[in-house]
Amino acid sequence: MKVLRTIGDYKLHLQQVKSGSRTVGFVPTMGYLHEGHMSLVARAKAETDHVVMSIFVNPLQFGPGEDFERYPRDEERDLALASQAGADAVFLPSAAEMYPSAVKTTVSVSGLTERLCGASRPGHFSGVATVVSKLFHIVQPDRAYFGMKDAQQVAVIQQMVNDLNFPLAVVPCPTLRESDGLAMSSRNVYLSREERKQAPVLYRALQSIDGWMNEEPHMTGAMLEERLRRMIESAPDADIDYVQVLTYPGLEPVEAPLGAADTFIAAVAVKFGNTRLIDNRLFQKQ
């Protein structure tokens, strides 16, 4: 596995890869890898010839007072895991390599970023869209793989790719979960023992939706949000940031009863102590 720390070195590497007409699969990450990331690499390996992973904790997508400084980092462990997963190359730039001077050009996607995490974390999605644009230009993938735990991020990146004609396919991949249902996330390491015990309430609430909709065929988005809230609040340390039911990928309020909606997402963000967790469930008519 090649480890490339500069854009120049990556470009030389890419020349060799492309001279063999190989397709490039890309898994962008902020490191502190877990099985969710590994599953993205596995999917990329199955669908492309050469898999590139990036590891970069992007300062642009963290707001003041957020966890940029304490975001977990372990380069040695990440490189061992990336190699074990079968990545062919890891692009591991420094902040100075990615942002050699103050950034004056950013990418922002309107509409989709006004609700959910976009409302709670102003500037976050512009930071994500900007770094992902840069990474797409540098890495030049044919296919890019993203986990659906960050469903809003997937919608934003897909919109950006469509609007700006990036020549690649965005591939949304299922959320991987711990055995008790907690969605895998690099931030789970922040949870205390007690918080970790309570956190799977998010999964249990999202899983309860099917039963509630069977009981109440005319369930609306607002009714479902209320039930989710009540169940999540049964965990003593849960501090709800949002519980929202929206169309997907448009992220608009659902007007009709949910049974009639083609596709909707139930998305939650909840703090346990200082740790903010997100999760969601997507319902798509067959």
Ligand code: PAF
């Ligand atoms: O999902 C993430 O880990 C990040 O938002 C991403 C896509 C790597 C951009 O920094």
